[in-house]
Amino acid sequence: MPTLFAKIIFTFTALFSQNIDRDWDQGRYDTQLLSFQVNTFSSGYSIPWGMAFLPSGELLVSDISGSLWRVSKNGRKKRKIGNSLSVYYKGQGGLLDVQVHPDFELNKLIYMCYSDIKHKNRSHTTVARAVLNDHQLENFQIIYQVPEQLFTKISRHFGSRIVFDDAGYLYFSIGDRGMRDQAQDITLPNGKIHRIHDDGSIPKDNPFYHQKGAARTIWTYGNRNPQGLAIHPITGTIWEAEHGPRGGDELNIIYKGHNYGWPVITHGINYIGTKITNFTYKEGMDQPVWHWTPSIAVCGIQFYDGEAFQPWQNNLLAASLKFERLHRVVIENGEKVDEEIIFDAGSRVRDVEVGPMGLIYVALEDPGRIVQLSPLRKTPDLNRRN
Numbered sequence: 341m342p343t344l345f346a347k348i349i350f351t352f353t354a355l356f357s358q359n360i361d362r363d364w365d366q367g368r369y370d371t372q373l374l375s376f377q378v379n380t381f382s383s384g385y386s387i388p389w390g391m392a393f394l395p396s397g398e399l400l401v402s403d404i405s406g407s408l409w410r411v412s413k414n415g416r417k418k419r420k421i422g423n424s425l426s427v428y429y430k431g432q433g434g435l436l437d438v439q440v441h442p443d444f445e446l447n448k449l450i451y452m453c454y455s456d457i458k459h460k461n462r463s464h465t466t467v468a469r470a471v472l473n474d475h476q477l478e479n480f481q482i483i484y485q486v487p488e489q490l491f492t493k494i495s496r497h498f499g500s501r502i503v504f505d506d507a508g509y510l511y512f513s514i515g516d517r518g519m520r521d522q523a524q525d526i527t528l529p530n531g532k533i534h535r536i537h538d539d540g541s542i543p544k545d546n547p548f549y550h551q552k553g554a555a556r557t558i559w560t561y562g563n564r565n566p567q568g569l570a571i572h573p574i575t576g577t578i579w580e581a582e583h584g585p586r587g588g589d590e591l592n593i594i595y596k597g598h599n600y601g602w603p604v605i606t607h608g609i610n611y612i613g614t615k616i617t618n619f620t621y622k623e624g625m626d627q628p629v630w631h632w633t634p635s636i637a638v639c640g641i642q643f644y645d646g647e648a649f650q651p652w653q654n655n656l657l658a659a660s661l662k663f664e665r666l667h668r669v670v671i672e673n674g675e676k677v678d679e680e681i682i683f684d685a686g687s688r689v690r691d692v693e694v695g696p697m698g699l700i701y702v703a704l705e706d707p708g709r710i711v712q713l714s715p716l717r718k719t720p721d722l723n724r725r726n
């Protein structure tokens with residue numbers, strides 16, 4: 341009889357947890373400037389690591405496990421895109437970001453960055469592009485890959501995000517790969533933001549293009565583990581978010597050839613509490629626009645440029661893995677002037693994206709799913725006295 345009893349309990353638990361899974365994200369949130377509704381948009385992921393909208397309004401989702409998905413406009417259907425990526429799915433490694441070419445309607449190109457794998461489980465961050473034909477990738481092409489001798493068994497700090505600027509250059513990030521001092525070494529690719537053309541060729545006006553021995557794709561250096569990149573909708577500047585050690589998560593504006601300091605300067609300390617450096621400032625190294633200390637484990641970032649959440653226009657949305665929240669950061673003249681936690685997700689927040697109708701899409705972990713934020717009219721405060 342204990343077996344039958346256990347079975348009944350199990351069935352009950354299963355039914356109950358299914359209900360929770362379906363409904364637990366739904367709710368109304370009231371914030372300083374407006375209220376919004378949260379609904380589940382798409383589920384069934386390991387970790388939805390990156391998101392990018394196609395001009396059709398469909399959403400591409402890169403899952404860390406290596407699967408790439410094409411999700412219908414209303415989120416009800418998702419289909420796996422066949423790919424032959426050699427993804428090292430371990431530790432922080434896997435399929436990372438996905439991005440759509442600015443001229444997708446003409447060339448159907450999509451871009452992916454991922455933890456590539458070589459023999460003996462050595463890995464590094466690679467960038468590839470392919471033509472997306474319905475649910476197949478065609479003309480798959482690796483457009484950035486480090487020399488094989490730099491592949492390592494270390495399975496952390498791969499970065500990585502991809503953005504295109506207004507002039508069509510492609511930027512992507514690689515973390516320090518756990519070898520912090522190498523972030524200052526411009527002959528090595530790790531701990532850097534890179535800039536290439538959309539076909540992988542290297543622009544001749546890159547800052548170290550003509551410097552002997554330098555990795556010519558480098559745009560900036562001294563970046564610890566950047567997992568957020570976004571273009572400011574008005575100024576066109578590139579904004580970057582990177583994980584600090586313990587403390588010192590950074591928000592930076594990315595300028596050609598600049599040194600962002602890691603590990604010579606940082607506002608963080610080692611995880612075990614010991615000091616990394618005595619310095620938070622040094623001549624020739626950029627200070628962050630903002631640093632989160634203690635660390636929020638900042639991941640994906642995106643500027644809000646839609647109409648639906650009008651009061652949030654040009655604000656930066658930032659994902660926090662550690663505190664499981666979505667932040668809204670108000671920026672004026674390149675400086676942070678205010679910050680609000682707008683969504684307490686209750687799950688690690690991996691990425692954020694703005695859809696073609698101005699709705700906000702948030703990628704959450706455990707279980708891997710995407711929720712949709714849509715605005716509600718703010719309820720008048722009945723207790724307020726003027």
Ligand SMILES: [Ca+2]
Binds near residue numbers: 392438693
């Ligand atoms: Ca994206």
Ligand SMILES: [Ca+2]
Binds near residue numbers: 605628
């Ligand atoms: Ca820094």
